[in-house]
Amino acid sequence: MIYKIVNVLMIIMLFVAFGSVASNQDSVLTVDEFVQKSYGDSLLEKYLKNSESSERLGDYQNALYYFDKYMVRKDSIYKSNAEQKLEEKYKIFEIEKKDGEINLLNVQSLLNEEKIDKQRTSIRLILSLALVFLVMIAIVFVFYMQKEIAYKKLVKLNMEAVRIERKNDLILKKSIQKRSIPSKLSEETEQKILNDLVVLMEEEKFYLQSGFTLDEMAVKLETNRQYLSKIINDHFKKNFNAFVNEFRIKEARRLLSDFKTSGYTIEAISNMVGFGSRTSFIAAFKKYTGVTPSYFVKNQKY
Incomplete structure (x- = not known):
């Protein structure tokens, strides 16, 4: 009993010495709470000892009171430790979460x-390809323009040739020079065949007939194919087909530059000058003039 009184007096003295009012007026500490904060976990043992002492002395009311205090304190410590561990785990979780x-x-x-x-590399590659593509386009364009200028010059030259041919339809006949032929063909006979050939081609325009042969022309000129072929080769420096096609192309060029027939189709002009097919006409026309018939028609005003 004396031990109990001493403990109560000690608690009262501590309460008086340190005060029971907290800095916050809304939070007031009891004597037990103050003792718990002051003594910490050692109070747990005192509660248990006081309970056991009271029980031995037969003071069961105080024994129950201190035992109840002991259990409350024990639960409080356990709860506090659990909360502290939970808080520590939560902090660790937050740290790991932040690290993650x-x-x-x-x-x-x-x-x-x-x-x-990768995007920069792709952009560089695309820009490089675009630059190469632009350079190639520029090169192709330059070549195209050069080719276009050359073709237009060819058209201009062909137009000038047409104007000259219109002024003098017998220019070929007047330009023929006599040449000796080392064969049994006499000079007089050769000259007659040559003159008749010019008349046949320039005046009668025998070349307008499609598909005629060297033999047919020889019969027309009352000679043989060997003599006729030799005269064409020696005087015109061409074989029979090239000789005939040249007359046909000149006539086609004249027709294509004449406003009366400029509206005719390429195939129609081809048939008019004696070609058997449109393809062979275009090939021969380009070989002789340097340009295709359609290009010649489109660029006559150059």
Whole structure:
């Protein structure tokens, strides 16, 4: 009993010495709470000893009172420890979460940098290809323009040739020079065949007939194919087909430049000058003039 009185007096003295009012007026500490804050976990043992002492002395009311205090304090300590551990785990979880977020951001940053590098490489490649493509286009354009200028000059030259031919339809006849032929053909006979050939081609326009042969022309000129072929080769420096096609192309060029027949189709002009097909006409026309018939028609005003 004396031990109990001493403990109560000690608690009262501590309460008086340190005060029971907290800095916050809304929070007032009891004597037990003050003792718990002052003595910490050692109070748990005192509660248990007081309960056991009271029980031995037969003071069951105080024994029950201190035992109840002991259990409350024990639960409080357990709860406090549990809350502290939970708080520590939560802090660890938050730290790990932050570390995970930082690592994720680092990975995303690396991926973004890699993606940006790939995009830059792709852009450089595209720009390089575009530059090469533009250079190629520029080169092709330059060649095209040079070719176009050359073709237009050819058209101009052909138009000048047409104007000259219109002024003098017998220019070929007047330009023929006599040449000796080392054969049994006499000079007089040769000259007659040559004159008749010019008349046949220039005046009668025998070449307008489609598909005639060297033999047919020889019969027309009352000679043989060997003599006629030799005269064409020696005086005109061409074989029979090239000789005939030249007359046909000149006539086609004249027709294509004449406003009366300029509206005719290429195939119609081809038939008019004696060609058997449109394809052979276009090939012969380009070989002789340097341009196609359609290009010649489109660029006559150059």
